[in-house]
Amino acid sequence: MTISKMLLGAASLALVAGVAQANSHMAETSDKRIALSNNYAGNSWRQAMLQTFKETGEEAVSDGMVAAADAYTTSENQATEQAAQIQNMILQGYDAIVLNAASPTALNGAVKEACDAGVTVVSFDGIVTEPCAWRIAVDFAAMGKEQVDYLATRLPEGGNLLEIRGLAGVFVDDEISKGIHEGVAENDQFEIVGSVHGDWAQDVAQKAVAGILPSLPQVVGVVTQGGDGYGTAQAFKAAGRDTPLIVLGNRQDELQWWADQRDASDYETLSLSIAPGVASLAFWVAQQILAGEDVPKDLTVPFLKITQDSLDDALASTPEGSVANVSYALDDAKQVIADAK
Amino acid sequence: MTPLNLLAKPWIWSWLAASAAFGLTLGLTSGRGAGELAYAALSFGAFAAIVGLGQMLVITLGPGNVDLSIPATMTLAATLALKAMSSNPGTAFLGLGIALGVGVAAGLANYALIFLLRLPPIIATLAASLVYQSFAIWSNRGLRIKPPAGLADFATGRFLGLPNVAWVGLALAIVVWVVLERTVWGRMLLATGQNLRVARLAGVPVELVRATTYVLVAVFASLAGYLLASFSGGAALNMGAEYLLMSIAVVVIGGTSIAGGNSNVPGVWGAALFMFLVVSMLNSYGAGAGVRNVLTGTIIIAIVIAASTRRVRA
Numbered sequence A: 001m002t003i004s005k006m007l008l009g010a011a012s013l014a015l016v017a018g019v020a021q022a023n024s025h026m027a028e029t030s031d032k033r034i035a036l037s038n039n040y041a042g043n044s045w046r047q048a049m050l051q052t053f054k055e056t057g058e059e060a061v062s063d064g065m066v067a068a069a070d071a072y073t074t075s076e077n078q079a080t081e082q083a084a085q086i087q088n089m090i091l092q093g094y095d096a097i098v099l100n101a102a103s104p105t106a107l108n109g110a111v112k113e114a115c116d117a118g119v120t121v122v123s124f125d126g127i128v129t130e131p132c133a134w135r136i137a138v139d140f141a142a143m144g145k146e147q148v149d150y151l152a153t154r155l156p157e158g159g160n161l162l163e164i165r166g167l168a169g170v171f172v173d174d175e176i177s178k179g180i181h182e183g184v185a186e187n188d189q190f191e192i193v194g195s196v197h198g199d200w201a202q203d204v205a206q207k208a209v210a211g212i213l214p215s216l217p218q219v220v221g222v223v224t225q226g227g228d229g230y231g232t233a234q235a236f237k238a239a240g241r242d243t244p245l246i247v248l249g250n251r252q253d254e255l256q257w258w259a260d261q262r263d264a265s266d267y268e269t270l271s272l273s274i275a276p277g278v279a280s281l282a283f284w285v286a287q288q289i290l291a292g293e294d295v296p297k298d299l300t301v302p303f304l305k306i307t308q309d310s311l312d313d314a315l316a317s318t319p320e321g322s323v324a325n326v327s328y329a330l331d332d333a334k335q336v337i338a339d340a341k
Numbered sequence B: 001m002t003p004l005n006l007l008a009k010p011w012i013w014s015w016l017a018a019s020a021a022f023g024l025t026l027g028l029t030s031g032r033g034a035g036e037l038a039y040a041a042l043s044f045g046a047f048a049a050i051v052g053l054g055q056m057l058v059i060t061l062g063p064g065n066v067d068l069s070i071p072a073t074m075t076l077a078a079t080l081a082l083k084a085m086s087s088n089p090g091t092a093f094l095g096l097g098i099a100l101g102v103g104v105a106a107g108l109a110n111y112a113l114i115f116l117l118r119l120p121p122i123i124a125t126l127a128a129s130l131v132y133q134s135f136a137i138w139s140n141r142g143l144r145i146k147p148p149a150g151l152a153d154f155a156t157g158r159f160l161g162l163p164n165v166a167w168v169g170l171a172l173a174i175v176v177w178v179v180l181e182r183t184v185w186g187r188m189l190l191a192t193g194q195n196l197r198v199a200r201l202a203g204v205p206v207e208l209v210r211a212t213t214y215v216l217v218a219v220f221a222s223l224a225g226y227l228l229a230s231f232s233g234g235a236a237l238n239m240g241a242e243y244l245l246m247s248i249a250v251v252v253i254g255g256t257s258i259a260g261g262n263s264n265v266p267g268v269w270g271a272a273l274f275m276f277l278v279v280s281m282l283n284s285y286g287a288g289a290g291v292r293n294v295l296t297g298t299i300i301i302a303i304v305i306a307a308s309t310r311r312v313r314a
Helices: A002-022 A044-062 A079-091 A108-116 A140-154 A171-186 A202-215 A229-238 A252-265 A278-290 A311-317 A330-340 B003-008 B012-029 B034-060 B070-085 B092-116 B121-140 B149-156 B164-182 B184-194 B196-201 B206-231 B243-253 B265-284 B289-313
Strands: A033-038 A068-073 A096-100 A120-124 A134-137 A159-165 A190-197 A221-223 A271-273 A298-300 A304-306
Touching (some): A033 A044, A033 A079, A033 A278, A044 A068, A044 A278, A079 A108, A108 A120, A120 A278, A140 A171, A140 A271, A159 A171, A159 A202, A159 A229, A171 A190, A190 A202, A190 B265, A202 A229, A202 B012, A202 B034, A202 B265, A252 A271, A252 A311, A278 A330, A298 A330, B012 B034, B012 B265, B012 B289, B034 B070, B034 B164, B034 B184, B034 B243, B070 B121, B070 B243, B092 B121, B092 B149, B149 B206, B164 B184, B164 B206, B164 B265, B184 B196, B184 B206, B243 B265, B243 B289, B265 B289
Parallel strands (some): A033 A068, A033 A096, A096 A120, A120 A134, A159 A190, A159 A221
Antiparallel strands (some): A271 A304
């Protein structure tokens, strides 16, 4: 842990030197202040996100890359409250706002005000549609489709699938589900025989699956959205059914369960989700924009995939009860920017 | 008791609705999986029943009395208990003690806000819940710690064919019923809910009754949180979220008067089973989230109307 941090620190120091020499035309950002506007903190993913942003920000400040990197979270997960928070940030004179938004559209007015005041706005995860802001988006539909494509390689015979959805009415839930249904349309040996909302929470998923299982025929695979795989497995176990192939979502308890099943019965699956560290990527992208770099408005971040081979490493590096994470460095941001050009 | 008398009981409607949802779900499978579904309903219904019993006592206190801090109390109690146990065997009772202690503290804090600052209970408990939730975030940063193996086995296990958590919920329901129907404290609670001023003039220590009720609801919530976290493999920061509306819904569907002064213990259990079964039924029939919410809402309104009209005629 400490070694990797030192390496990271050394790498970013080297980068600072490199940047200073190679891009002498780029503006200095050491007096710039960046704020994180976050709408929700009530789950392990968001906690890991805030932690990563804090670490990245503190390091950047001590390295003299920026003057401040402060995180603010609203208490009620409401767009009105977050809009007021953004207006405060404008008044406080931040140079850039890194934004995980409560709504893709409801914050557009506040975001426009920020742009008009000369503040750079970079949205990520929960992105905003206002054209003046930058967007670091995850291709959620591809994430859903990849699950079905993976199942097709493992279960060429096909069979019945159970779909665990997220929180009803949220953009991310619709996108992942759309991808899953596209995947099933292409792989017609599969049929989705049941669909429940697990709200990205293990206990909710466990309850929903326990309720629908008695009415389902044999299920060979479960497609999920993350944070719901462990609860699903528990519900199958409680019902005395064979454990199907459950695609997981990078939570530590899911990975631990996977490792236990692998050791006991050679269980094999795939786990994928967005790394909470995407906040650090957004931070560096904002820094690059402030430095005068020409950055396209729409960027894509790859999702973090864990396979049978990388399971042990992922499990070792994930704190107990948390979620698998990667922290993005400045050169990762540069790579993502270069890919988008 | 004639069937007509039975229909006049407000609690019968939640049990009828639960049976109908059960029957309709099994209609889809032509009877297969009946035991499985009943077992799941009893397991998950137990958590709703436990928080519902607490909420019922508070609502019985009369108009304006409600505890909105239930989800945060559940989360805080479960988080602190599981952190203290840190998966070590033999610590189940230590964890239980901590959870119940959190419940007592939260209940006293809620009542202090209501009594000392004269805040309406809705505002006081909502504000307090933000504090409890923040404590839960601050104390463990959302990390899920596994319960000790023995405790997890108890929470997911069964006795005489019924889930252990359902036995706990059933025992609590009987205790609450006896207390309400057969003890002086229960009578004082009902009197306070029917008319606060009359009760006070009649010599009922109304503030003491209110204080113990707010402590009881928080203790029930913390017990539910402790059991739920042990059942589902750890405490999560959002674990209590769905129990806010759930706790109020099971009270209302169960036939307890929202105006206070009239409790209904069997109805709470019927409604808790119904809330699980109706979602299972709509999921089994493949209803989307929108349709499911609309239908659930409509059915709840129908049951409440049925229960209240019958009472007026009777």
